[in-house]
Amino acid sequence: MGSLQSGVAQGVLWGIMVLGVYITYKLLDIPDLTADGSFTLGGCVTTVAILAGIDPILATLMGLGAGFLAGAVTGILHTVFEIPAILAGILTQIGLWSVNLRIMGGKANNPLLKADSTISFFTDALGVTQSQASLLLGVLLVIAVILILYWFFGTEIGSALRATGDNEDMIRALGVNTGHTKLLALALSNALIGLSGAMVAQMQKYADINMGRGAIVIGLAAIVIGEVLLGRAKNFGVKLFSAILGSIVYFIIQALVLRFGMDANDMKLLSAIMVAVALAIPVAMRRYNTKKSYVEYDLYGAEAEQKTGGAEK
Amino acid sequence: MIELKHISKTFNKGTVNEKRALSNLNLTIADGDFITVIGGNGAGKSTMLNALAGVFPVDCGTITIDGVNVTMEPEHKRAKYIGRVFQDPMKGTCAGMQIEENLSLAKRRGKTRGLGWQLKAEERVLYREQLATLGLGLETRLSDKVGLLSGGQRQAVTLLMATLQKPKLLLLDEHTAALDPATAAKVLKLTCEIVEENKLTSLMVTHNMRDAIAIGNRLIMMDNGRIIYDVAGEEKKRLTVEDLLHKFEEASGTEFANDRMMLGN
Known part of the structure:
Protein backbone atom coordinates (compact mmCIF):
# COMPACT_ATOMS: atom_id res chain seq x y z
CA MET A 1 0.00 0.00 0.00
CA GLY A 2 2.92 2.28 0.70
CA SER A 3 3.81 3.00 -2.91
CA LEU A 4 0.17 3.69 -3.77
CA GLN A 5 -0.18 6.12 -0.90
CA SER A 6 2.95 7.94 -1.91
CA GLY A 7 1.62 7.87 -5.48
CA VAL A 8 -1.52 9.67 -4.33
CA ALA A 9 0.56 12.17 -2.31
CA GLN A 10 2.75 12.81 -5.35
CA GLY A 11 -0.35 13.19 -7.48
CA VAL A 12 -1.76 15.83 -5.16
CA LEU A 13 1.47 17.86 -4.92
CA TRP A 14 2.13 17.59 -8.68
CA GLY A 15 -1.54 18.51 -9.09
CA ILE A 16 -0.66 22.10 -8.13
CA MET A 17 1.62 22.10 -11.17
CA VAL A 18 -1.21 20.68 -13.30
CA LEU A 19 -3.39 23.63 -12.22
CA GLY A 20 -0.64 25.91 -13.46
CA VAL A 21 -0.52 24.11 -16.80
CA TYR A 22 -4.32 24.27 -16.92
CA ILE A 23 -4.22 28.09 -16.81
CA THR A 24 -1.94 28.38 -19.82
CA TYR A 25 -2.99 25.34 -21.85
CA LYS A 26 -6.76 25.30 -21.32
CA LEU A 27 -7.56 28.95 -20.63
CA LEU A 28 -5.02 30.66 -22.90
CA ASP A 29 -4.38 27.86 -25.39
CA ILE A 30 -0.61 28.21 -24.91
CA PRO A 31 1.33 25.00 -24.21
CA ASP A 32 3.90 26.72 -21.98
CA LEU A 33 7.20 24.83 -21.97
CA THR A 34 8.59 27.01 -19.17
CA ALA A 35 7.02 24.44 -16.84
CA ASP A 36 9.94 21.99 -16.91
CA GLY A 37 12.34 24.71 -15.80
CA SER A 38 10.12 26.57 -13.35
CA PHE A 39 9.18 23.33 -11.54
CA THR A 40 12.85 22.56 -10.93
CA LEU A 41 13.45 26.22 -10.07
CA GLY A 42 10.82 26.05 -7.32
CA GLY A 43 12.50 22.95 -5.87
CA CYS A 44 16.02 24.41 -6.09
CA VAL A 45 15.16 27.78 -4.57
CA THR A 46 13.20 26.24 -1.71
CA THR A 47 15.77 23.59 -0.76
CA VAL A 48 18.64 26.07 -0.91
CA ALA A 49 16.65 28.55 1.17
CA ILE A 50 15.76 25.91 3.76
CA LEU A 51 19.40 24.81 4.04
CA ALA A 52 20.35 28.46 4.47
CA GLY A 53 18.18 28.48 7.58
CA ILE A 54 15.20 30.34 6.18
CA ASP A 55 11.81 29.39 7.61
CA PRO A 56 10.36 26.53 5.48
CA ILE A 57 7.10 28.37 4.86
CA LEU A 58 8.94 31.45 3.63
CA ALA A 59 11.29 29.21 1.63
CA THR A 60 8.28 27.59 -0.05
CA LEU A 61 6.86 31.02 -0.89
CA MET A 62 10.25 31.92 -2.38
CA GLY A 63 9.90 28.88 -4.67
CA LEU A 64 6.50 30.19 -5.69
CA GLY A 65 7.90 33.68 -6.29
CA ALA A 66 10.78 32.32 -8.36
CA GLY A 67 8.27 30.47 -10.55
CA PHE A 68 6.30 33.70 -10.94
CA LEU A 69 9.42 35.50 -12.19
CA ALA A 70 10.30 32.66 -14.58
CA GLY A 71 6.79 32.85 -16.04
CA ALA A 72 7.12 36.62 -16.31
CA VAL A 73 10.31 36.18 -18.36
CA THR A 74 8.47 33.91 -20.81
CA GLY A 75 5.59 36.37 -20.78
CA ILE A 76 7.81 39.33 -21.62
CA LEU A 77 9.57 37.41 -24.40
CA HIS A 78 6.17 36.46 -25.81
CA THR A 79 4.16 39.65 -25.37
CA VAL A 80 6.72 42.46 -25.58
CA PHE A 81 9.09 40.90 -28.11
CA GLU A 82 6.45 38.83 -29.91
CA ILE A 83 8.45 35.60 -29.79
CA PRO A 84 6.08 32.67 -30.42
CA ALA A 85 4.86 31.29 -27.08
CA ILE A 86 6.33 27.82 -27.52
CA LEU A 87 9.77 29.19 -28.40
CA ALA A 88 9.63 31.75 -25.57
CA GLY A 89 8.91 28.89 -23.16
CA ILE A 90 11.77 26.78 -24.52
CA LEU A 91 14.20 29.70 -24.20
CA THR A 92 13.28 30.29 -20.56
CA GLN A 93 13.37 26.57 -19.84
CA ILE A 94 16.85 26.13 -21.30
CA GLY A 95 18.11 29.25 -19.55
CA LEU A 96 16.70 28.01 -16.26
CA TRP A 97 18.75 24.82 -16.48
CA SER A 98 21.91 26.87 -15.95
CA VAL A 99 20.22 29.13 -13.40
CA ASN A 100 19.05 26.11 -11.39
CA LEU A 101 22.55 24.63 -11.34
CA ARG A 102 23.92 27.99 -10.18
CA ILE A 103 21.34 28.18 -7.41
CA MET A 104 22.37 24.74 -6.20
CA GLY A 105 26.01 25.81 -6.24
CA GLY A 106 26.93 23.74 -9.28
CA LYS A 107 25.61 20.47 -7.85
CA ALA A 108 23.01 18.47 -9.78
CA ASN A 109 21.37 17.41 -6.54
CA ASN A 110 20.58 19.23 -3.32
CA PRO A 111 19.51 16.94 -0.43
CA LEU A 112 17.58 18.41 2.51
CA LEU A 113 18.94 15.70 4.87
CA LYS A 114 17.59 16.36 8.36
CA ALA A 115 16.60 19.95 7.76
CA ASP A 116 13.09 21.01 8.75
CA SER A 117 10.54 21.46 6.00
CA THR A 118 6.85 22.32 5.83
CA ILE A 119 6.24 18.57 5.62
CA SER A 120 8.49 17.55 8.54
CA PHE A 121 6.47 19.96 10.66
CA PHE A 122 3.44 17.69 10.10
CA THR A 123 5.36 14.43 10.55
CA ASP A 124 6.72 15.70 13.90
CA ALA A 125 3.48 17.20 15.17
CA LEU A 126 1.12 14.39 14.15
CA GLY A 127 3.48 11.44 14.21
CA VAL A 128 2.57 10.40 10.65
CA THR A 129 4.80 9.15 7.83
CA GLN A 130 6.39 11.41 5.24
CA SER A 131 3.89 10.47 2.51
CA GLN A 132 0.91 10.84 4.87
CA ALA A 133 2.10 14.30 5.90
CA SER A 134 2.70 15.23 2.24
CA LEU A 135 -0.78 14.05 1.36
CA LEU A 136 -2.37 16.02 4.19
CA LEU A 137 -0.49 19.22 3.44
CA GLY A 138 -1.02 18.68 -0.29
CA VAL A 139 -4.79 18.36 0.10
CA LEU A 140 -4.93 21.54 2.21
CA LEU A 141 -2.83 23.42 -0.33
CA VAL A 142 -4.84 22.15 -3.29
CA ILE A 143 -8.11 23.21 -1.65
CA ALA A 144 -6.67 26.66 -1.00
CA VAL A 145 -5.30 27.00 -4.54
CA ILE A 146 -8.58 25.88 -6.15
CA LEU A 147 -10.56 28.34 -4.00
CA ILE A 148 -8.20 31.18 -4.89
CA LEU A 149 -8.29 30.33 -8.61
CA TYR A 150 -12.08 29.98 -8.56
CA TRP A 151 -12.34 33.42 -6.98
CA PHE A 152 -9.70 35.00 -9.22
CA PHE A 153 -11.20 33.82 -12.49
CA GLY A 154 -14.54 35.27 -11.41
CA THR A 155 -13.09 38.76 -10.90
CA GLU A 156 -12.85 41.45 -13.55
CA ILE A 157 -9.16 40.81 -14.20
CA GLY A 158 -9.65 37.03 -14.15
CA SER A 159 -12.56 37.27 -16.59
CA ALA A 160 -10.50 39.48 -18.91
CA LEU A 161 -7.84 36.78 -18.77
CA ARG A 162 -10.30 34.04 -19.72
CA ALA A 163 -11.66 36.24 -22.50
CA THR A 164 -8.10 36.70 -23.83
CA GLY A 165 -7.89 32.95 -24.30
CA ASP A 166 -11.32 32.81 -25.91
CA ASN A 167 -11.26 35.79 -28.28
CA GLU A 168 -8.26 38.06 -28.13
CA ASP A 169 -9.46 40.56 -30.77
CA MET A 170 -12.75 41.01 -28.98
CA ILE A 171 -11.39 41.68 -25.53
CA ARG A 172 -8.76 44.07 -26.94
CA ALA A 173 -11.58 45.98 -28.64
CA LEU A 174 -13.16 46.20 -25.18
CA GLY A 175 -10.11 47.95 -23.78
CA VAL A 176 -7.99 45.15 -22.33
CA ASN A 177 -4.26 45.10 -22.93
CA THR A 178 -3.99 41.45 -23.94
CA GLY A 179 -0.22 41.57 -23.57
CA HIS A 180 -0.72 42.23 -19.87
CA THR A 181 -3.32 39.51 -19.40
CA LYS A 182 -1.09 36.92 -21.11
CA LEU A 183 1.91 38.01 -19.10
CA LEU A 184 -0.10 37.73 -15.89
CA ALA A 185 -1.43 34.30 -16.86
CA LEU A 186 2.05 32.98 -17.62
CA ALA A 187 3.44 34.38 -14.36
CA LEU A 188 0.57 32.98 -12.26
CA SER A 189 0.80 29.62 -13.98
CA ASN A 190 4.51 29.32 -13.30
CA ALA A 191 4.08 30.56 -9.72
CA LEU A 192 1.87 27.51 -9.12
CA ILE A 193 4.37 25.30 -10.95
CA GLY A 194 7.18 26.70 -8.77
CA LEU A 195 5.10 26.06 -5.65
CA SER A 196 4.49 22.50 -6.79
CA GLY A 197 8.23 21.98 -7.35
CA ALA A 198 8.92 23.41 -3.90
CA MET A 199 6.50 20.96 -2.29
CA VAL A 200 7.65 17.93 -4.28
CA ALA A 201 11.28 18.68 -3.35
CA GLN A 202 10.29 18.80 0.33
CA MET A 203 8.37 15.56 0.01
CA GLN A 204 11.25 13.68 -1.62
CA LYS A 205 13.73 15.58 0.59
CA TYR A 206 15.91 16.76 -2.26
CA ALA A 207 15.90 18.95 -5.33
CA ASP A 208 17.38 17.59 -8.52
CA ILE A 209 18.34 19.36 -11.74
CA ASN A 210 16.22 16.86 -13.66
CA MET A 211 13.18 16.79 -11.37
CA GLY A 212 11.11 18.88 -13.76
CA ARG A 213 12.02 17.12 -16.97
CA GLY A 214 8.82 16.27 -18.81
CA ALA A 215 6.67 18.23 -16.34
CA ILE A 216 4.68 19.81 -19.14
CA VAL A 217 3.86 16.37 -20.57
CA ILE A 218 2.79 15.11 -17.13
CA GLY A 219 0.63 18.22 -16.83
CA LEU A 220 -1.01 17.67 -20.20
CA ALA A 221 -1.48 13.95 -19.48
CA ALA A 222 -3.15 14.76 -16.16
CA ILE A 223 -5.45 17.32 -17.82
CA VAL A 224 -6.39 14.78 -20.48
CA ILE A 225 -7.11 12.08 -17.87
CA GLY A 226 -9.13 14.58 -15.83
CA GLU A 227 -11.19 15.48 -18.89
CA VAL A 228 -11.91 11.83 -19.61
CA LEU A 229 -13.11 11.36 -16.03
CA LEU A 230 -15.00 14.63 -15.51
CA GLY A 231 -15.21 16.06 -19.03
CA ARG A 232 -18.93 16.74 -18.84
CA ALA A 233 -18.60 19.06 -15.87
CA LYS A 234 -19.59 22.67 -16.55
CA ASN A 235 -18.71 24.19 -13.20
CA PHE A 236 -15.31 25.88 -13.25
CA GLY A 237 -14.45 24.59 -9.78
CA VAL A 238 -15.10 21.01 -10.89
CA LYS A 239 -12.95 21.59 -13.98
CA LEU A 240 -10.08 22.69 -11.74
CA PHE A 241 -10.66 19.66 -9.54
CA SER A 242 -10.56 17.41 -12.61
CA ALA A 243 -6.97 18.55 -13.18
CA ILE A 244 -6.04 17.41 -9.67
CA LEU A 245 -7.94 14.15 -10.09
CA GLY A 246 -6.13 13.56 -13.39
CA SER A 247 -2.81 14.13 -11.66
CA ILE A 248 -3.64 11.67 -8.87
CA VAL A 249 -4.74 9.02 -11.39
CA TYR A 250 -1.57 9.61 -13.40
CA PHE A 251 0.67 8.96 -10.40
CA ILE A 252 -1.38 5.93 -9.33
CA ILE A 253 -0.91 4.51 -12.84
CA GLN A 254 2.81 5.24 -12.53
CA ALA A 255 3.00 3.50 -9.14
CA LEU A 256 1.15 0.50 -10.54
CA VAL A 257 3.24 0.06 -13.68
CA LEU A 258 6.40 0.43 -11.63
CA ARG A 259 5.14 -2.24 -9.27
CA PHE A 260 4.55 -4.51 -12.26
CA GLY A 261 8.22 -4.20 -13.00
CA MET A 262 8.33 -1.50 -15.65
CA ASP A 263 11.55 0.47 -15.81
CA ALA A 264 10.98 3.93 -14.25
CA ASN A 265 12.80 5.46 -17.19
CA ASP A 266 10.10 4.21 -19.55
CA MET A 267 7.43 6.23 -17.75
CA LYS A 268 8.19 9.32 -19.84
CA LEU A 269 7.59 7.36 -23.05
CA LEU A 270 4.31 6.07 -21.63
CA SER A 271 3.24 9.64 -20.73
CA ALA A 272 4.16 10.95 -24.15
CA ILE A 273 2.22 8.15 -25.86
CA MET A 274 -0.73 8.76 -23.54
CA VAL A 275 -0.92 12.47 -24.42
CA ALA A 276 -0.35 11.85 -28.13
CA VAL A 277 -3.07 9.19 -28.25
CA ALA A 278 -5.50 11.35 -26.29
CA LEU A 279 -4.96 14.25 -28.70
CA ALA A 280 -5.04 11.99 -31.76
CA ILE A 281 -8.21 10.04 -30.96
CA PRO A 282 -10.73 12.87 -31.58
CA VAL A 283 -9.10 13.67 -34.95
CA ALA A 284 -9.00 10.02 -36.02
CA MET A 285 -12.61 9.53 -34.90
CA ARG A 286 -13.78 12.51 -36.94
CA ARG A 287 -12.04 11.22 -40.07
CA TYR A 288 -13.41 7.73 -39.57
CA ASN A 289 -16.95 8.96 -39.01
CA THR A 290 -16.87 11.25 -42.05
CA LYS A 291 -15.75 8.36 -44.24
CA LYS A 292 -18.18 5.90 -42.72
CA SER A 293 -21.23 8.10 -43.05
CA TYR A 294 -20.53 8.95 -46.71
CA VAL A 295 -22.95 7.44 -49.23
CA GLU A 296 -23.00 7.78 -53.00
CA TYR A 297 -26.77 8.04 -53.42
CA ASP A 298 -28.75 11.20 -52.73
CA LEU A 299 -29.07 11.05 -48.97
CA TYR A 300 -32.23 13.13 -48.91
CA GLY A 301 -33.85 11.84 -52.15
CA ALA A 302 -36.29 9.09 -53.08
CA GLU A 303 -33.64 6.39 -53.32
CA ALA A 304 -32.68 6.97 -49.71
CA GLU A 305 -36.26 6.45 -48.65
CA GLN A 306 -36.33 3.09 -50.42
CA LYS A 307 -33.12 2.00 -48.76
CA THR A 308 -34.20 2.96 -45.31
CA GLY A 309 -37.82 2.00 -45.97
CA GLY A 310 -38.79 5.57 -45.16
CA ALA A 311 -37.79 4.85 -41.60
CA GLU A 312 -36.50 8.34 -41.09
CA LYS A 313 -39.89 9.91 -41.66
CA MET B 1 -16.29 65.65 -33.15
CA ILE B 2 -13.90 63.22 -34.77
CA GLU B 3 -11.27 64.37 -37.24
CA LEU B 4 -8.99 62.45 -39.56
CA LYS B 5 -6.33 64.69 -41.12
CA HIS B 6 -4.17 63.54 -44.05
CA ILE B 7 -4.08 59.94 -42.90
CA SER B 8 -2.01 57.56 -45.03
CA LYS B 9 -1.23 53.91 -44.53
CA THR B 10 0.88 51.62 -46.69
CA PHE B 11 0.98 47.92 -45.94
CA ASN B 12 4.03 45.72 -46.62
CA LYS B 13 6.26 48.69 -47.38
CA GLY B 14 9.21 47.88 -49.60
CA THR B 15 7.96 44.46 -50.66
CA VAL B 16 6.27 43.25 -53.83
CA ASN B 17 3.03 43.21 -51.89
CA GLU B 18 3.26 46.91 -51.08
CA LYS B 19 -0.23 48.36 -50.96
CA ARG B 20 -1.22 51.92 -50.25
CA ALA B 21 -4.46 51.35 -48.40
CA LEU B 22 -5.15 54.91 -47.26
CA SER B 23 -3.93 57.91 -49.18
CA ASN B 24 -4.19 61.38 -47.65
CA LEU B 25 -7.57 60.66 -46.16
CA ASN B 26 -9.43 63.60 -44.61
CA LEU B 27 -12.73 63.26 -42.81
CA THR B 28 -14.57 65.26 -40.19
CA ILE B 29 -17.37 63.49 -38.37
CA ALA B 30 -19.84 65.71 -36.52
CA ASP B 31 -21.49 64.51 -33.32
CA GLY B 32 -24.58 62.50 -34.15
CA ASP B 33 -23.53 61.80 -37.75
CA PHE B 34 -24.62 58.39 -39.01
CA ILE B 35 -22.40 57.87 -42.02
CA THR B 36 -22.67 55.00 -44.46
CA VAL B 37 -19.45 54.06 -46.27
CA ILE B 38 -19.41 52.44 -49.70
CA GLY B 39 -16.71 51.59 -52.22
CA GLY B 40 -15.27 48.71 -54.22
CA ASN B 41 -13.11 45.93 -52.84
CA GLY B 42 -9.80 47.30 -51.62
CA ALA B 43 -11.07 50.88 -51.57
CA GLY B 44 -9.90 51.27 -47.97
CA LYS B 45 -13.23 51.16 -46.14
CA SER B 46 -12.23 48.60 -43.53
CA THR B 47 -8.74 50.06 -43.34
CA MET B 48 -10.22 53.45 -42.44
CA LEU B 49 -12.33 51.88 -39.69
CA ASN B 50 -9.35 49.92 -38.39
CA ALA B 51 -7.19 53.06 -38.44
CA LEU B 52 -9.85 54.80 -36.34
CA ALA B 53 -9.95 51.85 -33.94
CA GLY B 54 -6.17 51.76 -33.69
CA VAL B 55 -5.72 48.21 -34.98
CA PHE B 56 -2.46 49.38 -36.58
CA PRO B 57 -0.49 52.64 -36.39
CA VAL B 58 -0.93 54.96 -39.38
CA ASP B 59 2.06 56.27 -41.36
CA CYS B 60 1.16 59.94 -41.02
CA GLY B 61 -1.63 62.34 -40.16
CA THR B 62 -3.67 62.82 -37.01
CA ILE B 63 -6.80 61.29 -35.57
CA THR B 64 -8.57 63.35 -32.91
CA ILE B 65 -11.63 62.38 -30.90
CA ASP B 66 -13.31 65.33 -29.16
CA GLY B 67 -10.05 67.25 -29.31
CA VAL B 68 -7.93 64.40 -27.92
CA ASN B 69 -5.16 63.30 -30.26
CA VAL B 70 -5.37 59.50 -30.24
CA THR B 71 -3.22 58.85 -33.33
CA MET B 72 -0.53 56.92 -31.49
CA GLU B 73 -2.74 55.36 -28.82
CA PRO B 74 -2.95 51.57 -29.08
CA GLU B 75 -6.21 49.79 -29.77
CA HIS B 76 -6.99 48.85 -26.17
CA LYS B 77 -6.56 52.44 -24.95
CA ARG B 78 -8.78 53.85 -27.68
CA ALA B 79 -11.44 51.31 -26.82
CA LYS B 80 -12.93 53.70 -24.26
CA TYR B 81 -14.16 55.91 -27.10
CA ILE B 82 -15.08 53.30 -29.66
CA PRO B 167 -19.31 55.05 -27.33
CA LYS B 168 -18.23 58.37 -28.85
CA LEU B 169 -18.01 56.48 -32.14
CA LEU B 170 -19.64 53.27 -33.29
CA LEU B 171 -17.84 51.37 -36.07
CA LEU B 172 -19.90 48.88 -38.05
CA ASP B 173 -17.76 47.01 -40.56
CA GLU B 174 -20.17 45.23 -42.92
CA HIS B 175 -21.73 43.75 -39.86
CA THR B 176 -24.64 42.21 -41.74
CA ALA B 177 -22.67 40.85 -44.71
CA ALA B 178 -22.24 37.34 -43.27
CA LEU B 179 -25.95 36.94 -42.42
CA ASP B 180 -28.84 35.62 -44.51
CA PRO B 181 -31.03 38.38 -46.02
CA ALA B 182 -33.87 38.13 -43.48
CA THR B 183 -31.51 38.11 -40.49
CA ALA B 184 -29.42 40.88 -42.03
CA ALA B 185 -32.53 43.06 -42.37
CA LYS B 186 -33.43 42.40 -38.75
CA VAL B 187 -29.94 43.24 -37.46
CA LEU B 188 -29.89 46.36 -39.62
CA LYS B 189 -33.25 47.48 -38.21
CA LEU B 190 -31.91 46.93 -34.68
CA THR B 191 -28.82 48.93 -35.59
CA CYS B 192 -30.89 51.90 -36.71
CA GLU B 193 -33.05 51.74 -33.59
CA ILE B 194 -30.07 51.60 -31.24
CA VAL B 195 -28.18 54.37 -33.05
CA GLU B 196 -31.23 56.63 -33.11
CA GLU B 197 -32.26 55.98 -29.55
CA ASN B 198 -28.78 56.71 -28.17
CA LYS B 199 -27.96 59.37 -30.78
CA LEU B 200 -24.70 57.57 -31.53
CA THR B 201 -22.10 58.90 -33.91
CA SER B 202 -21.59 56.00 -36.31
CA LEU B 203 -19.72 54.82 -39.37
CA MET B 204 -21.26 51.89 -41.21
CA VAL B 205 -19.52 50.12 -44.09
CA THR B 206 -21.96 48.37 -46.40
CA HIS B 207 -21.94 46.74 -49.81
CA ASN B 208 -25.61 47.42 -50.24
CA MET B 209 -26.18 50.72 -52.06
CA ARG B 210 -29.87 50.89 -51.24
CA ASP B 211 -29.10 50.57 -47.53
CA ALA B 212 -26.33 53.11 -47.87
CA ILE B 213 -28.80 55.62 -49.29
CA ALA B 214 -31.71 54.83 -46.99
CA ILE B 215 -29.78 54.71 -43.73
CA GLY B 216 -28.08 57.55 -41.92
CA ASN B 217 -27.71 61.24 -42.67
CA ARG B 218 -24.50 61.16 -44.67
CA LEU B 219 -22.84 58.91 -47.26
CA ILE B 220 -19.22 58.69 -48.29
CA MET B 221 -17.80 56.76 -51.23
CA MET B 222 -14.21 55.58 -51.16
CA ASP B 223 -11.79 54.56 -53.86
CA ASN B 224 -8.08 53.91 -53.75
CA GLY B 225 -7.74 54.92 -50.12
CA ARG B 226 -9.46 58.28 -50.55
CA ILE B 227 -12.94 59.69 -50.13
CA ILE B 228 -14.20 60.47 -53.63
CA TYR B 229 -17.75 61.50 -52.80
CA ASP B 230 -19.27 62.90 -49.65
CA VAL B 231 -22.96 63.76 -49.49
CA ALA B 232 -25.36 64.57 -46.68
CA GLY B 233 -28.87 65.71 -45.86
CA GLU B 234 -31.55 66.23 -48.51
CA GLU B 235 -29.15 65.65 -51.38
CA LYS B 236 -28.32 62.21 -50.00
CA LYS B 237 -31.99 61.31 -49.58
CA ARG B 238 -32.67 62.01 -53.24
CA LEU B 239 -29.84 59.72 -54.42
CA THR B 240 -30.56 56.59 -56.45
CA VAL B 241 -28.35 53.52 -56.97
CA GLU B 242 -27.82 54.69 -60.57
CA ASP B 243 -26.63 58.08 -59.32
CA LEU B 244 -24.07 56.39 -57.11
CA LEU B 245 -22.78 54.15 -59.91
CA HIS B 246 -22.51 57.20 -62.14
CA LYS B 247 -20.71 59.18 -59.43
CA PHE B 248 -18.27 56.34 -58.99
CA GLU B 249 -17.40 56.19 -62.68
CA GLU B 250 -17.08 59.95 -62.81
CA ALA B 251 -14.86 60.24 -59.77
CA SER B 252 -12.62 57.23 -60.23
CA GLY B 253 -12.62 56.96 -64.01
CA THR B 254 -13.36 53.23 -63.91
CA GLU B 255 -16.47 51.11 -63.97
CA PHE B 256 -17.85 49.86 -60.74
CA ALA B 257 -16.62 46.29 -61.06
CA ASN B 258 -18.33 44.71 -58.14
CA ASP B 259 -21.21 42.35 -58.77
CA ARG B 260 -22.22 42.21 -55.15
CA MET B 261 -22.72 45.94 -55.17
CA MET B 262 -24.36 46.20 -58.58
CA LEU B 263 -27.11 43.85 -57.47
CA GLY B 264 -27.77 45.94 -54.43
CA ASN B 265 -28.80 42.76 -52.64
Missing part, protein backbone atom coordinates in the same frame (compact mmCIF):
# COMPACT_ATOMS: atom_id res chain seq x y z
CA GLY B 83 -17.66 50.53 -29.95
CA ARG B 84 -17.19 48.02 -32.75
CA VAL B 85 -19.15 45.36 -34.59
CA PHE B 86 -17.20 43.20 -37.02
CA GLN B 87 -18.20 41.47 -40.25
CA ASP B 88 -17.52 38.03 -38.79
CA PRO B 89 -20.17 37.23 -36.15
CA MET B 90 -17.58 35.01 -34.41
CA LYS B 91 -15.23 37.94 -33.86
CA GLY B 92 -17.30 40.14 -31.58
CA THR B 93 -18.13 37.71 -28.79
CA CYS B 94 -16.47 35.03 -26.66
CA ALA B 95 -18.05 31.74 -27.71
CA GLY B 96 -16.98 29.86 -24.60
CA MET B 97 -18.39 32.42 -22.19
CA GLN B 98 -21.96 33.06 -21.09
CA ILE B 99 -24.13 35.77 -22.65
CA GLU B 100 -24.11 37.72 -19.37
CA GLU B 101 -20.34 37.34 -19.05
CA ASN B 102 -19.90 38.77 -22.53
CA LEU B 103 -22.17 41.68 -21.70
CA SER B 104 -20.38 42.34 -18.42
CA LEU B 105 -17.01 42.36 -20.23
CA ALA B 106 -18.45 44.97 -22.60
CA LYS B 107 -19.97 46.98 -19.74
CA ARG B 108 -16.41 47.61 -18.57
CA ARG B 109 -15.11 48.75 -21.97
CA GLY B 110 -12.38 51.29 -21.38
CA LYS B 111 -12.70 51.04 -17.58
CA THR B 112 -10.00 49.86 -15.21
CA ARG B 113 -10.59 46.23 -14.33
CA GLY B 114 -9.85 45.24 -10.76
CA LEU B 115 -10.43 42.37 -8.40
CA GLY B 116 -14.11 43.06 -7.92
CA TRP B 117 -16.57 40.35 -8.93
CA GLN B 118 -17.28 40.34 -12.67
CA LEU B 119 -20.98 39.43 -12.53
CA LYS B 120 -23.01 41.70 -10.30
CA ALA B 121 -26.67 41.05 -9.49
CA GLU B 122 -27.81 44.62 -10.22
CA GLU B 123 -26.07 44.55 -13.61
CA ARG B 124 -27.81 41.29 -14.45
CA VAL B 125 -31.15 43.11 -14.26
CA LEU B 126 -29.86 45.67 -16.75
CA TYR B 127 -28.59 42.96 -19.10
CA ARG B 128 -31.96 41.21 -19.02
CA GLU B 129 -33.75 44.47 -19.88
CA GLN B 130 -31.32 45.28 -22.66
CA LEU B 131 -31.48 41.79 -24.16
CA ALA B 132 -35.28 42.01 -24.14
CA THR B 133 -35.08 45.07 -26.41
CA LEU B 134 -33.45 42.90 -29.08
CA GLY B 135 -36.67 40.89 -29.32
CA LEU B 136 -34.82 37.60 -29.80
CA GLY B 137 -35.86 35.91 -26.57
CA LEU B 138 -32.31 36.03 -25.26
CA GLU B 139 -33.37 37.62 -21.96
CA THR B 140 -34.19 34.15 -20.61
CA ARG B 141 -30.84 32.70 -21.69
CA LEU B 142 -28.40 34.89 -19.74
CA SER B 143 -26.26 31.98 -18.63
CA ASP B 144 -26.14 30.21 -22.02
CA LYS B 145 -22.79 30.07 -23.78
CA VAL B 146 -22.66 32.50 -26.69
CA GLY B 147 -21.36 29.66 -28.87
CA LEU B 148 -24.89 28.20 -28.81
CA LEU B 149 -26.33 31.26 -30.59
CA SER B 150 -26.82 31.69 -34.33
CA GLY B 151 -24.75 34.17 -36.34
CA GLY B 152 -27.58 36.71 -36.34
CA GLN B 153 -28.13 36.39 -32.61
CA ARG B 154 -24.41 36.77 -31.97
CA GLN B 155 -24.29 39.87 -34.16
CA ALA B 156 -27.25 41.36 -32.26
CA VAL B 157 -25.50 40.64 -28.95
CA THR B 158 -22.28 42.21 -30.28
CA LEU B 159 -24.26 45.30 -31.28
CA LEU B 160 -25.69 45.52 -27.78
CA MET B 161 -22.20 45.03 -26.31
CA ALA B 162 -20.74 47.81 -28.46
CA THR B 163 -23.35 50.26 -27.21
CA LEU B 164 -23.86 49.10 -23.60
CA GLN B 165 -21.25 51.66 -22.60
CA LYS B 166 -22.21 54.59 -24.86
